[in-house]
Amino acid sequence: MMAPLAFAWRALVRQPARSALGVVGVASVGALLLDMLLLSEGLVLSMQQLLERMAFDVRVTAGDALPGTGADITDATTASTAIAALPEVREVTPIRSEEATMRHRDREVDASVIGVGGTTRIWTILRGRDPTGPRELVINQYATDTLGVEPGGTVMVSAYCADDDAPPPVPFRVAGVAELPFETPDAAAAATLLADLEEACGIRGAGIADFLAVTSTGNPSAAAAAIAAARPDLTAFTNEEVVGRVEQGAFTYFRQISTVLATITMAFALLLITVLLTVSVNQRLGEIAALRALGFSRRRVVLDVLCESALIVGTGGVLSVPVGLLLAVWLDAILKQMPGVPMQLHFFVFEPRTLAVHGMLLAATTVLAAAYPMRIVARLPIAATLRNEVIS
């Protein structure tokens, strides 16, 4: 009953409206803080999870740029053969992506078409099956909805692989509906075998790829090093290196914004709790001085204030977690409505480490917010306070 924490609890219950205000304030600020922490790492984590879900763990490009942003690999067949011979490599899949127009009956849609060599598949079948025979492809749900075609149907594909005029449309049978990597909810996408994409482009056997998707034998770093040694003209990226590159690029802005907003929310929490505790302590100076006169140690009365802070921040902090997670789901849905955001990418991603950081920041808030009122209590002149209480 008389332990500092229980004592602090009684002090808070004594002023329920003020305590509730503090708890609600911390819950709100804590929820925002949690969201800022989730946002600061969310895209990076989401990108990492997306990359790790794929069937390969090393990407090989022609230059120093990430896949899809630099020059093509012009000897993809030769390079694939050389890399596949490395003991650190299990499989190599050349991947090429081109813009195309797909048509079904009187409906037409612009689409991004991926051509995949080898046996690695980078999509997830939702309905139907993988393309196995010649001139088969899988399309995403948006393409299905827009064209009104289902597995078994036929689409005419006009691919634009060069600056020249487009080759004549090539009929493709829809083998399945799939979720494609980095597809957006408002854009059509398709995937087929690399040879079939080249045929649609009218350049069969060109051996050009955007990048080579490499599956290592279990050690992607060793595979990347081996590839770099075998083909110094190419660059091999592990998933971690891709994430690192992305993290240093556009995602930095989210982290900076999150850091600024998290700092501001922390400052609000600090001010709120400091003001509440200071007002509370100032109203109880006589009682505190009396307790000191009765023999309560300075350490004990300071600990009581710290416990009050811990109870307010702790209760508010616990409440802030579900509130913050619900808010994150809502904000994520809003942000994902931005055009061009891949469906599998999330801005807010939960991971236990974020919760630990959230807890540590709130613990720091507990101590910092209590610092000033604790100082008041620690330096309270007992005799003068008792005298002033009588005079007032």
Next chain:
Amino acid sequence: MNRANGVVVAAERISRVFPMPAGPVVAVREVTLTVAPGEHIAIRGPSGCGKSTLLHMLGCVDAPSSGTLMFEGRDIAALGDGARSLLRLRHIGFVFQRFFLLPMLTAAENVELPQAEAGVPARERRRRSLELLEYVGLGARGEHRPSQLSGGEMQRVAIARALANRPRLLLADEPTGELDQATGEQVAALLDRVNADGTALVIVTHDPTLAGRARRVLTMRDGRIEAERQS
């Protein structure tokens, strides 16, 4: 030394000077005073004469600017804040004009408070609290909160709290100052009983009736003990 001589507290030419912007204010001037076990002392005097300041120094919540203060043979000046807190907790009881009971605790819990701080086991302090509430005539009010008690009842709970750790010295600063005459009389009678049961009692009061119950009455003026009457 003083313990051997049977002195609870001994003040030797103690003064208390408060530095103020307009110049230092001397609240207590070279007062020499001893309190023996079981003594009953009242300190009287006009407002601002230094009564409460002297009481605070005797109770080790304020330190003399000069002079020597010994509590049961220990020089208070040599004790740190923690040691002084412990001394107050175990050997000195305080009763305040405004009671200063904690409103969120029951009467019994208020009495338990100093015992808990002194590390008394829960069962023992519960028993002692009920015993003390019986002693002050509030055995049936243990579960009541201060807001449910009258002024006189609150002061009696405060006296029970002050006695919780069996102090050698009980200090009371205007203990009837907030009470009507009849209630003040009840509290005065209770303090007499506490003293009769062996606790040294020093009361600061404006009330001549309350002061008249003491065996030694000190009258202060301008920080000095102007007169002393023994009965």
